[in-house]
Amino acid sequence: MRKYILMAACAVACLTHQAVAAPQSDSFLQHAVDAPTRTDKFKARDAARHPVQELAFFGVRPRSTVVEIWPGGGYWTQILAPALYAHGTYYAAFGGPDGDKDEAHFAMSPAFRQMLDQHPEIYGRVKPTVFGAHHPELAPPGSADFVLTFRNLHNWMAAGDAPKLLAAIHRALKPGGVLGIEEHRGNTRTPQDPQAESGYVRQDYATALIEKAGFKLVGSSEVDANPRDTADWPKGVWTLPPVLAMGQVDRAKYQAIGEADNFVLKFRKIGG
Template identity: 70%
Template sequence: MSHRAFLSAGAVALSILAFPVASHADDPALTQAVHAPTRSPKLVDRDGARHPVAELSFFGITPSSTVVEIWPGGGYWTQILAPYLHDHGTYDLALGQPDGTPIEREFGLSPKLKAMLDGAPAVYDHVHLTAFGLHHPAPAPAGSADFVLTFRNLHNWMSEGDAQTLLRGIHHALKPHGILGIEDHRGNTRAPQDPKAADGYVRQDYAIRMIEKAGFRLVGTSEINANPRDTANWPKGVWTLPPSLALGDKDRAKYQAIGEADNFVLKFEKVGR
């Protein structure tokens, strides 16, 4: 039986917070951005697992929002958010810096990301680059962002032991009642949480407590990216599964059939100043 069948009563209760998700027709600008010709075909192939229209609609972003994305990695969301916010919104990419921890440096401005931004100036010319990490915990000026989004990064912050510092920096950057949208790999509720999240998985209940401790209030959960085939127990952690496939050709078909990890999607509101 899947680990999802063993969700705690508290986690089940949280499901009632799930918000209705807008359809494609509700925001044609978002649908247009998802179909932007500048998107990488390799990243477009992941839309079936990542559900970009549904997820961004769940968070409530509009074309005029001020959005900060934390550590964009390969630019999956950048390729959607940049054209979506180009004309009327503000879009900051908060990057790790050379003076940071090893994981922060990994999420800096990579040659690949730089080439992507430089290669389509008509799309990316309004993207602002900012710093985010232990030495730069506020990714934007105080009270300036409508939304801060981070996708599959909480486990990285836990691995360095600085999650609370970074979450409080995000809180500082958000406007009153601003929204933190967060996605990460959902851990097994039957297993204790490793505080360092070495396998890349974070229990949803653990994540909620951690984020609320930093001054946020949970206002919605979504099963957009749920995958009951993921047991959260693999030889190389979450990186055993696509897209990493850390075992190479070993059991490749098996892991491809499982698909990308089971991911929680959570929406928090900033509480206080």
Template identity: 55%
Template sequence: MRFINVIAGLALAAAPLSGALAKDEALAKAVASPHRTSTLVERDKARKPQEELEFFGIRPNMTVVEIAPGGGYWTEILAPYLHDKGTLYIAIAPRAASERAATQYDNWKKKIDENAIYGKVKISELGGGSYNIAPEGSADMVVTFRNVHNWMGQGTADQVFASFFKALKSGGVLGVEEHRASNDKPQDPKAQNGYVREDYTIALAEKAGFKYVGKSEILANPKDTKDWARGVWTLPPTLALGDQDREKYIAIGEADNFVLKFVKP
């Protein structure tokens, strides 16, 4: 595992970083769980869930907030991992925010009510003007995967990062994964192509009060030139151009992504 620790003297961060070197067998069991959706499991090679969550320093007794779970890729891993000793919140738009939000809420509520693996998952709110992702100062970790560009497009990135800071305990960790923009081009404040510069993301987190701990290069992809006709969605898994040059984009693979770790002082 390759990572860069940029705050060597920060005691709060040292334990998670060193602990990430030892394989978490409980996490490996959750990743290998037979309940996971087969199409999501197929993405493990590109997404490296074990390595990424270990880099963040996750433990099975933590209170964790997953932001915008989408199709449930990470939830399918986090729910069983945290089921016995920890707590998992999934932060989604309030049901009243829109028709789409209502459908998403109902789908998650049904899954939680009908499946023992998800039985202890708690639904919280992020979106539609609400930022109540967890009780203040209650979370050990907040994780977000490829969402920063959405908040930039909506003009809510500052409020979202502030909600992370508010929910976390002192010493709590924020883990951020996002499509990496080129450093030699200005950042589009709306991130319309889906790519975000690392330094821009670090600045957003630091503005909210976080300290930057370090980064992992486990999701780096040098084949991603970041100049695609449909932005990042040209690449897998979306393949926005359909059959046009499909094999070319499949060969390139998923986007070049950065993985950043922050801590709340």
């Protein structure tokens, strides 16, 4: 009897240890999120974007090779670059300035370059690259553990480039590598606009599109869900914060709704 009591006690102790230790495994992400060098306007969005939880869901680790597509102003760069600085690799894949309207919009800006140059101790190992319909090689083939894209799928759909760009992502990933997608969730009661002019994409539509490109859905997260977003606003998703495209019209209403309802999906590359 004493033997079984000791075994049970050990099992409880082990479980307790795991429960305590698990959050610490993502401490490198929390440390990056808490860095004083992050921009205040980005920090203000953490409550809506949940960066630690989302990157942990994708499975990013300190030694990962991560490609972020179209970093924009650098919200995720300010987290991923320091998190991966010591042991990992971070590619920032910007839009090509010679691409279509959306792609060119996401070319590296002078402000982004200035950010990199001002803090080489954090951003000195960032690997800038170019990605788009005319620049499909976002990283060396088979080199990336993760390719992450945040709220960009609707842009690719608008340009008609989604299949081509997803194929390029597939090439860049290692066998079994992860494609992480965050996107504004469209209403399942309405047909999907193939060009996603409202900025919203149905989750089932996105899943089918991505799996057709050689990926398998392996997980989904509701970390960025917002049930107040009905996905039917006058100026599409840009009606809501942070853009607030209606200006002062019903501004308080849209601020109260908050940022869009977003799905977060994790896909694994199938094949070599």
